[in-house]
Amino acid sequence: MGQCLDATLKGFNKCKKDGLKAQSITNSSGLEACFGTDPTGKIQKTCETKLAAKLNSKCASVDPLAAFPACSSVDLSADCDALDDGVTNGSCP
Secondary structure (H helix, E strand, O other): OHHHHHHHHHHHHHHHHHHHHHOOOOOHHHHHOOOOOOOOOHHHHHHHHHHHHHHHHHHOOOOHHHHOHHHHOOOOOOOHHHHHHOOOOOOOO
8 A cells, every 4th residue: 555655646746746847737726637647557557456466365355445434435526536546447436
């Protein structure tokens, strides 16, 4: 999970830095758009592929929403489905 968070923060910080330098981020919604960006696929690889493989090998019979119920009730203005793995694919409840 730590590596997943690190990858997510790196993606956000790169987008923020590039957007501020290019002056394409001019307000809070421009900054919010950076959350979950994954142009290199690093977040998806770290958070979805590697983490899912680890969880499946260790916890194949565990329902993640039952194990981590707070994860399904977090209220963010950003699209949860796009944030969980960088793709709008119905993988986020």
